[in-house]
Amino acid sequence: MLEKDIMNQPILERDPSDPKKKEINPLLKLALELGPLMVFFFANARGEWLVANYPALGNFGGPIFLATGLFMIATAVALTASWLLTRTLPMMPLVSGVVVFVFGALTLYLQDDIFIKMKPTIVNSLFGLTLLGGLWFGKSLLGYVFDSAFRLDAEGWRKLTFRWGVFFLFLALVNEIVWRSFSTDAWVAFKVWGIMPITLIFTISQMPLIMRHSLDERVKR
Secondary structure, three states: OHHHHHHHOOOEOOOOOOOOOOOOOHHHHHHHHHHHHHHHHHHHHOHHHHHHHOHHHHHHOOHHHHHHHHHHHHHHHHHHHHHHHHOOEOHHHHHHHHHHHHHHHHHHHHOOOHHHHHHHHHHHHHHHHHHHHHHHOOOOOOHHHHOOOOOEOHHHHHHHHHHHHHHHHHHHHHHHHHHHHOOHHHHHHHHHHOHHHHHHHHHHHOHHHHHHHEHHHHHHO
């Protein structure tokens, strides 16, 4: 019976409305999602120190290549931890992880950092086009992003999905401008310390829309 249950267990995370979906501590979830990014920033900033203390890491190449290699390892660890905790893989981190592995491998093999710099462009474009494409077919896929944090009416989900779709495309455009116009160190710093505040500000700016269309708010009234 146990073996049958394991075989029937979905690999990807369950739909947010599925009562069988196993929840994970929000702080731990945040750590698993942001941890690899922090490893990437630290390894790029302290690459020479890491190589001086751990010479074997010099096989990766310069700081950006060392950061790329450790980023791939940290991403694999985060996805593995998510699997061990929930027995499923989170949709968006998985998509991002696949792009990290593909473009990271190209970066290391060719010793060309252009591939890892293009990764955010590819991921954000993919997310944006997926959300907008879902709307084209009359479906909102934003539940996987917000993980049932909100209960909105149909109009609210459509508006919020459209805004997030456009925002992801905006992030893709910004990444292209930054990596093509500034140094590698500036791009890494912006990727870690610029994108997160921008995303936080955008998220907060959507609260009036969420409150207007919140089913919970209507129940309270």
